[in-house]
Amino acid sequence: xxxxxxxxxxxxxxxxxxxxxxxxxxxxxxxxxxxxxxxxxxxxxxxxxxxxxxxxxxxxxxxxxxxxxxxxxxxxxxxxxxxxxxxxxxxxxxxxxxxxxxxxxxxxxxxxxxxxxxxxxxxxxxxxxxxxxxxxxxxxxxxxxxxxxxxxxxxxxxxxxxxxxxxxxxxxxxxxxxxxxxxxxxxxxxxxxxxxxxxxxxxxxxxxxxxxxxxxxxxxxxxxxxxxxxxxxxxxxxxxxxxxxxxxxxxxxxxxxxxxxxxxxxxxxxxxxxxxxx
Numbered sequence: 001x002x003x004x005x006x007x008x009x010x011x012x013x014x015x016x017x018x019x020x021x022x023x024x025x026x027x028x029x030x031x032x033x034x035x036x037x038x039x040x041x042x043x044x045x046x047x048x049x050x051x052x053x054x055x056x057x058x059x060x061x062x063x064x065x066x067x068x069x070x071x072x073x074x075x076x077x078x079x080x081x082x083x084x085x086x087x088x089x090x091x092x093x094x095x096x097x098x099x100x101x102x103x104x105x106x107x108x109x110x111x112x113x114x115x116x117x118x119x120x121x122x123x124x125x126x127x128x129x130x131x132x133x134x135x136x137x138x139x140x141x142x143x144x145x146x147x148x149x150x151x152x153x154x155x156x157x158x159x160x161x162x163x164x165x166x167x168x169x170x171x172x173x174x175x176x177x178x179x180x181x182x183x184x185x186x187x188x189x190x191x192x193x194x195x196x197x198x199x200x201x202x203x204x205x206x207x208x209x210x211x212x213x214x215x216x217x218x219x220x221x222x223x224x225x226x227x228x229x230x231x232x233x234x235x236x237x238x239x240x241x242x243x244x245x246x247x248x249x250x251x252x253x254x255x256x257x258x259x260x261x262x263x264x265x266x267x268x269x270x271x272x273x274x275x276x277x278x
Contacts (some may be wrong), residue, residue, distance in 0.1 A: 001136060003027055003194055005242075005243075005271075006031070006032070006033050007030055007033065007034075007164055007243070007244065007245045007247060007278075008031075008032045008033065008034070008099040008245075008246055008247075008270065008273060008274070008278055009027065009034030009035055009036060009082040009083070009245060009246065009247040009248065010023070010026070010027045010030070010032050010034075010036075010037040010247070010248050010266055010269075010270070011035070011083070011202060011248060011249040011250075012035070012036045012038060012042065012085060012248040013042070013210065013220070013249050013251045014249055014250050014251055014265070014266060014269060015262050015265075015266060016042055016054055016055075016251060016253065016256060016262075017041040017042025017043075017054075017055055017071055017087075017208065018054075018055055018226055019041070019055055019056070019058050020035075020058065020060060020066065020073075020260055021050060021066070021069050021070050021073045021086065022036055022253055023035050023037070023116070023276055024070060024073040024074055024079045024224075024261060025077060025266075027079045027151075028077035028078065028079050028263070029263075030191065030267055030270045031270065032079070032247055032248075033079060033080065033082075033245075033269060034080050034081065034082030034083075034111075034115075034247065035079060035080075035081060035082065035085065035247075036081070036082060036083035036084075036247050036249075037060075037081050037083075037085065037108075037110075038058070038084075038085045038086040039059065039060045039061040039101055039105075039196060040054060040055075040057070040059045041056065041057045041058045041059070041103060044055060044251070047220060047221075048216075048222075049253065050254070051257075052253070052257045053171065053192055053244045054256060054262070055212045057256045058230065059193070060104060061100075061101065061104060061109065062170055067104070067107065068109060068210065071107075071108060074108075074109060078139045079111060080109055080110075081105070081108055081110040081116050082110075082111050082200070082245045082247060083110070083111075083112055083113075083144070083174075083200060083228070083245075083247055084105040084108075084110035084112065084113045085114055086115065087101070087113055087114065087115040087116075087132060088115055088116050088117065088118050089100075089115060089116070089117040089118070089119075089122060089124060089125045089128035089129050089132070090117070090118050090119055090128075090236050091119055094128070095115075095128045095129070095131050095132040095135070096131065096135070098132065098135070099135060101108065102135055102136060102139055102141075103139065103156070105141065106139040106140060106141060107148045107197070110139055110141055111142060111197065111245075112136075112142035112143065112144055112261055113132075113136045113141050113142070113143055113144070113198070114143075114145070114174055114200070114246075115129055115132055115143070115144070115145055115146070115171075115221075116145070116146045116148060116151060116153065117145075117151055117152040118150050118151055118152070119151070120151070120152045120219065122150055122152055122158070122161075122162070122209060123257050124164060125152050125153055126162055126165045126166070128165045129145060129162060129171065130165060130170075130171075133166050133170045134170070137170060137174055140217055142171065142172070142199060142230040143171050143172070144171070144172050144174040145156075145159050145162055145163060145171055145172070145173060146159070146173075146174040146179075147159040147173070147174075147175060147176075147177070147179055147183070148175060148179045148181070148219070148272075149179065149183055149211040149215060150215075151180040153181045153184050155184065155185075156173065156175070156183065156184075156190075158188065160173055160193065160197060161172045161223050162198060163270065164197075166210045168194065168196065168197070169196070171199075172197055172198060172199025172200070172210075173197055173198055173199060174195070174199060174200045175190070175198060175200070175202070175240070176202040176203070176204075176206060176249065177201070177202065177203050177205070177206075177231055177233060177236055178204050178205075178219060178223060178231070179219075180236075181206070181208060181231050181232075181236075182206065182207075182208075182209065182210065182215070182265075183211065184210045184211045185234060187232060187235045187239050189237070189241050190240070193261060194239060195244075196241075197239035197242055198240065198241050199244070200244065200245055200247065201232065201240050201244050201245070201246045201247070201248045202224075202246070202248075202249040203224050203226055203228065203236075203237070203246050203247070203248050203249065203273055203278060204224065204229075204248070204250045205224035205225060205227060205228050205229030205230070205231050205233060205250075206218070206223055206229045206230070206231055206267065207224075207229060208230035208231060209230075211276075220251060220253075221250055221251050221252075221253065221254075222251070222253065222254070223249065223252070223255035223270060224248070225250055225252075225269055225272050226248075226252070226269065226272040226273045226274075226275075226276050226278075227272045227275065227276060231273055232277045233278075234276045234277050237276060237277045238277060239278050246273070246278050248266075248269050248270065248273055248278075250265075250269045252265060
């Protein structure tokens with residue numbers, strides 16, 4: 001991919017778990033080249049949302065026909081899975097148990113797999129994510145690590161530390177704009193890093209303030225459309241490696257709950273991102 005190429009994707013969270021074939025076709029309609037996807041829908045009840053369920057539940061893990069339909073839709077549209085989601089390091093399970101899910105992501109043609117650490121145990125994270133990286137690479141996919149407060153990997157610097165422990169070319173950092181700037185990231189810090197350590201980016205807007213107790217809810221359901229917040233997104237886009245895919249992660253639960261269609265929401269997000277150079 002060269003500078004100026006189309007590198008935009010629409011993340012699963014932006015659409016709050018739209019069924020995958022519909023998601024692929026919407027991304028293509030809006031001129032994007034990628035989506036992020038997990039293997040199942042996003043049950044909002046998990047996060048305390050009981051008054052809004054926009055889609056029927058689905059499972060790429062349990063429904064081979066849905067996998068075939070999604071693969072056909074991606075082949076027909078040219079859209080790919082830029083980011084396979086749903087992988088994590090935690091002390092009560094072993095990432096080796098993710099082998100089957102990694103096989104499915106490879107079957108679906110995912111370009112890369114992303115992982116997080118949900119606990120404040122950096123030694124465990126390094127060990128487990130190194131194993132997951134090897135498993136991912138064995139299946140022909142790239143591997144990224146996402147940092148997010150207040151988890152064990154809570155900053156850009158800590159994510160870089162874990163990636164360097166795993167090894168160059170084996171793990172890269174996923175730079176989410178909200179997490180980056182709200183945990184002390186700056187354009188200068190981003191520019192100072194070897195571009196090879198940056199594997200993927202997620203774009204949204206937000207308040208420019210330290211993370212607080214309400215951070216998780218804001219990140220999950222109330223991010224701002226690019227250009228509507230405080231983040232220096234134009235400079236951030238320019239500082240990213242030119243071949244770095246950018247997934248638009250802009251969940252707006254209240255807007256969708258009040259009647260805005262997912263298509264209209266995604267269209268405004270894509271338009272806003274392109275106006276900022278993405």
